[in-house]
Amino acid sequence: MSGGTEPLEIRFGLISGGNKYLTAESFGFTVNASASSMKKKQVWTLEHADADDDCSAVLIRSHLGRYLAADKDGNVTGDGASPAGPDCRFVITAHDDGRWSLQSEAHGRYLGGTEDRISCFAQSISNTEKWTVHFAMHPQVNLYSVSRKRYVHLSTKHSEVAADRDTPWGVDSLLTLLYHDRRYHLQTADQRLLSCTGALVSQPDASTGFTLEFRGGRVVFRDAEGRYLSPSGPSGTLKSAKKSSRLGKDELFVMERSHAQVTLMACNDKNISMRQGVDLSANQDEESDQEVFQLEMSKEEAGLCAFRTAQGKYWTVTGSGAIQSNASSKSASCLFHLEWSGSKVSLKANNGKYINARKNGQLTASADTPGESEVFRVHLINRPLLVLRGAHGFIGARKSDTHTQGTSHTLDCSRASYDVYRLQHADRAYSLKDLAGRYWSVGPEGGVVSCGGEDPDWWELELRGRGQMAVRTADGRYLHGDHTGALTAKANANNTPALWEY
Incomplete structure (x- = not known):
């Protein structure tokens, strides 16, 4: 994938038939379904059990770092250790009403129960063995089609959602997962919802609701009729295509973190741009793709970031201190410290100097302290x-x-x-x-x-x-x-x- 983003960690709550959340207790690693709201103890994390992409088994990890486990007698605990054993492997069955059932892969029995009577011993699925899934991760994502190797976006020209973009760039690549009537609805940045027919509609209904299933770390979207969302036609228009007991790549997507994308305006009231080539300069009034940069924050150090262009290149500091947008991968010279003052920011490069915008717009990392020429106004453009x-x-x-x-x-x-x-x-x-x-x-x-x-x-x-x-x-x-x-x-x-x- 070329978008510079990363797969989301899938976190969720499971609501029993008695309308209570599955809970992992700290004392004794016991499990119950007694909570009426989703707090820390009710959040579980989905992990792929094997490296094999076709594997359907999952692991379900609690906030304590232990795994949900069921033994041969149906006893359920939250004490599964890492690496997880066979008792910790479950297979998800997604139902047309949006709920999941969890089957022990090792023992073939289904997880169910209410309050403090949770077991995994049912041989068939009743209402007690169906769980409503309430996702706990942030619902705004980018979506990547595995078969098309392209990102999904809103195509306003054709009034459709299509998988035909090399990078998830700009407002129209943001999708919001809305939870309504036990299902998830894909909302575009202009507040319309994707229907299983491929149409975009203004209000949620049966045609816009999908159940999310997971296969090998990828997600599939199943509509109320049991058909799966997939890209079709030259542009990769998203719509439900078929029912299938064995899913192919067409139905697989990756949900990825949506990074902030911004413009930066210098003290001359011009936006930083790469329009003139690899050398960055604050010389444009427009906010096209050439003036928008993706802010990728460091995992290791707070306030440290890299700026990525729509072409997949990173800002970098040359030996002379010039700022260019031609680095193919992140290195030390691509990292900048953000120092905020309200809506303005100063950027300190790895040479210890602040980025300065000269009167002609040229950018260099050459200032010892931040002054008027070293502050930039930031506009977040991809969170309408x-x-x-x-x-x-x-x-x-x-x-x-x-x-x-x-x-x-x-x-x-x-x-x-x-x-x-x-x-x-x-x-x-x-x-x-x-x-x-x-x-x-x-x-x-x-x-x-x-x-x-x-x-x-x-x-x-x-x-x-x-x-x-x-x-x-x-x-x-x-x-x-x-x-x-x-x-x-x-x-x-x-x-x-x-x-x-x-």
Whole structure:
């Protein structure tokens, strides 16, 4: 794959027929289905059991790093060690209603039960052996077609979702997984939903809902009729094609992390561009692919990143300090430290110098300290729809508020499910509003954050960690959430800001 992205770690909750979450307890590694909400103990991670891509067996790892296991007598624990033994291997059966059943590969029995009576001894599947899957990973992804070796994107010209892009670039490559009626719906950046017929529609219905199955670390999308989504025709139009007991490459996709893509504007009010060749220069008013760069944050060191072009090349510092976009792979000279000041950032290269934009737009890593010519305004361009998750859960309207008659909803940061917000950029800052058009606003002195204003409050975004941002008000107070779900903007710049996965 050439997109510079990475496969997502698949994390989820399993909801029993009794509407309770499967839970891994710390004491004794016991397993029950007694929790009414999804917190840390109710989140499980899916792992591929073998390197063989055709293998259907999976491992299910708890927050404790141990695996779900079932012995020959049907006893279930969360104590499977790593490397996991045969008792830890399960085969997933996906049903047309969107639920899963988990069968022990070694013993052929099905996992089921309620409360503290969980076993894996059923010889057939009843309602008790069906589990609703509630994904816990961030729902905004890029999608890669294994057969076409291309990325999926919204083709506005043909009003379709097609697998014909070499790299997942720009707004139209972002897909959001919406959870509705036990199934997942693929939402494009313009808020339409992919139907199994290939059409794009405005509201979820039976034709837009898919059950996700996993094969060898890849995902397949099964519609309500048991058919599978696949690319077809010259452009790779996505639609349901066939029922099949044995899936081929056509039905396989990889869900990948969607990195931030940004433009950077220098003090001359021009965007950095590669339009003139390998030498980067701040000399353009436009925001085409040649002015958009992918921000790839380091796994090892906070605030360290590389910038990738749509052609798959990386920014690099030459011996003379010039900044070019011709590195085929990441090396030390391709890494830059981000130093944020509101919506502006300074970039420190590995030679210890800051990137400077000269009057003619030429970029060099030559400044000892950051001044006016060393700061750049960052515009995040590939999150027209935004989902935010913090340490305690997703941000969304408080459940109690959704049933009131008022137009303002208090926001909660500990939700297991997520609300989708529109992110709009104007005058070098951002506003956030819900899909009904109500804006985020902050109470007095950074108090409770709600969604219901007719006029926008303005926010600044600092892209800091891997897929994480800090969000702050125009007067420098950071968005902060606590374990009760309260969302405020009281934290000042002297505190370490809360980071939100986006």
